[in-house]
Amino acid sequence: MNDIFTRDINGEMVSPNDEGYNELIADIFATMKTATEMNTGYRTPEEVHNYMGQILGKPLDKSTTVLPPLYIDYGKPVNIGKRCFIQQCCTFFGRGGITIGNDVFIGPKVNLITINHDLDPDNRSATYGRPIVIEDKVWIGIGATILPGIKIGYGAVIGAGSVVTKEVPPMTIVAGNPARIIKNIKTTKNKDI
Template structure:
């Protein structure tokens, strides 16, 4: 049987009654403590990278910028590519897994949420995760929310204050709540 961290990442239902749940919650609080330390007072880019290494459990590429404050429940299942720019006040619920490609821009106050609750009201405290995948060269506008299981295709743009509930095809602009296709991105190479 998988441990609770593997079950969580595999998208299985995880309940406070499950064996290992206390360990999961302890890791979440440890991650949040590290993020709070990073978010308190001014930190140099090098200091932010050190904190992010602790949060992610792996180094953040030197070419990537994260502007605190940055809020995260669990960072180990989060992978962030090269030359990314993540603005301040973003929230990542990373338990279900987040993969961010290269050259991704994430505006201020964006939310990447990989966790959902059981629809059964008698089991509402149980959660399950679905990964979020953001391919290379995506731009996510200010105050947007990406919901569990969504994949945002290469080069796409998510308009400000959008709630993305479904996959976004490559080279597409989406906006709204729920986000809908606005248009395809056409590149003129004259």
């Protein structure tokens, strides 16, 4: 039987009754402790990169900017690309895996949520994850929420306050709750935006 960390990242149902659950929760609390230290008081960009390296379990590229506070439950399954800009007060539930491509802009108070609960009320404390994939050059507006299992295609724009419940095609603008396609994006090479 796989350990609980492998089961969790593979999207299997994980319950507080499962062997290893206490270790999983302890790792989550350790991540949140590090994030809280990063979020307390002013931090230089170098200090933020150091804290993010601890949270992610790997270095954050020097070209990427994270503005604290960042609320994150589990950073090891989170991968952040180059030249990204992540604004303050974002919440990442990373247990299901988050992949953020290069040149991604994430506005303030954006929620990336990879975890969901079992619909069975008798097993509601059990959770399962689904990965979020954000391709290169995406812009996510303030207060948007991306739900588990969503892929956002290259160059897409997510409108402020949107709740994204379905895959977003490349080069589209989506907005609303639930988010829907508002228009397609044409590049400046085509002289229309």
